[in-house]
Amino acid sequence: xxxxxxxxxxxxxxxxxxxxxxxxxxxxxxxxxxxxxxxxxxxxxxxxxxxxxxxxxxxxxxxxxxxxxxxxxxxxxxxxxxxxxxxxxxxxxxxxxxxxxxxxxxxxxxxxxxxxxxxxxxxxxxxxxxxxxxxxxxxxxxxxxxxxxxxxxxxxxxxxxxxxxxxxxxxxxxxxxxxxxxxxxxxx
Numbered sequence: 001x002x003x004x005x006x007x008x009x010x011x012x013x014x015x016x017x018x019x020x021x022x023x024x025x026x027x028x029x030x031x032x033x034x035x036x037x038x039x040x041x042x043x044x045x046x047x048x049x050x051x052x053x054x055x056x057x058x059x060x061x062x063x064x065x066x067x068x069x070x071x072x073x074x075x076x077x078x079x080x081x082x083x084x085x086x087x088x089x090x091x092x093x094x095x096x097x098x099x100x101x102x103x104x105x106x107x108x109x110x111x112x113x114x115x116x117x118x119x120x121x122x123x124x125x126x127x128x129x130x131x132x133x134x135x136x137x138x139x140x141x142x143x144x145x146x147x148x149x150x151x152x153x154x155x156x157x158x159x160x161x162x163x164x165x166x167x168x169x170x171x172x173x174x175x176x177x178x179x180x181x182x183x184x185x186x187x188x
Contacts, residue, residue, distance in 0.1 A: 009062035011051040016070035019044040023074060031121055087111060090184050093159050093177035102148070104159070104177055106136065106184070114142050131184065152177070154184070 022029065022041045029037035048070065055063025079085075087109035095102040100118035106129060107113075114125040127140020134154045142148050153160045153169070159177035160169040169176070 008051055008055040008058055008060040009066055012048065012055050012063040012066045012070075015044055015047040015051055016066060019048045020070060020073060024077075034120060088183075089181065091179065092181040093179045095161075095174060095177045097174035102143075102177070112138065112140075112142070114148065116143065154179070154182075157182075 019041070022037075022044055026037060026041060029040070048067075051063065052067035054060075055067060083089075087107040089105055090108050091104070091106040093104045095104075100116065103113075103115045103117070105113045105115075110128055110130060112127060112129045116123045116125075123144060125140075125142050127138065127142065129136055129138050131137070136152045136154065136159070138148075138150045138152075142150070147161075149161060153163075155169055157179045158169070158171065159179060160171070161175055161177075162170045164170055
């Protein structure tokens with residue numbers, strides 16, 4: 001007959017694996033089932049931590065090692081996706097409207113991130129850019145449609161998307177990015 005202590009590592013492994021799966025598929029689940037995607041993640045996190053703590057209190061070595069391994073995988077993933085390993089941000093700007101926002105980040109290594117978010121989802125576009133004078137020229141797809149042109153113009157604390165027929169910047173509501181951080185001059 002197996003010791004009841006042996007079961008904790010199996011439960012830790014099972015709930016930890018389900019926790020990892022829901023963690024890594026969170027963006028997909030959010031897109032498919034929206035707010036309800038948080039429910040399985042929370043359930044598996046709570047169950048995993050319960051069995052991990054039980055493994056620790058019952059000195060179940062396999063359960064403790066499995067728990068540490070799973071926490072290590074999550075920690076490593078978060079560290080890799082953090083700002084620690086990314087190039088320095090040289091420009092941050094936001095275009096806001098009533099129900100959504102588009103956040104633009106330019107990095108010193110000539111990479112950009114454009115994050116379009118609303119109540120229901122978030123789309124991320126990444127690619128390369130280059131700057132000529134006060135023009136930001138995107139080399140890769142920057143948005144799902146032509147709302148954001150491939151060339152933007154920096155004027156003072158704004159990034160202008162369009163100009164009228166007279167060449168004046170269009171600065172109506174939700175037609176320009178408001179610059180939050182600009183170190184472009186220092187980077188070049």
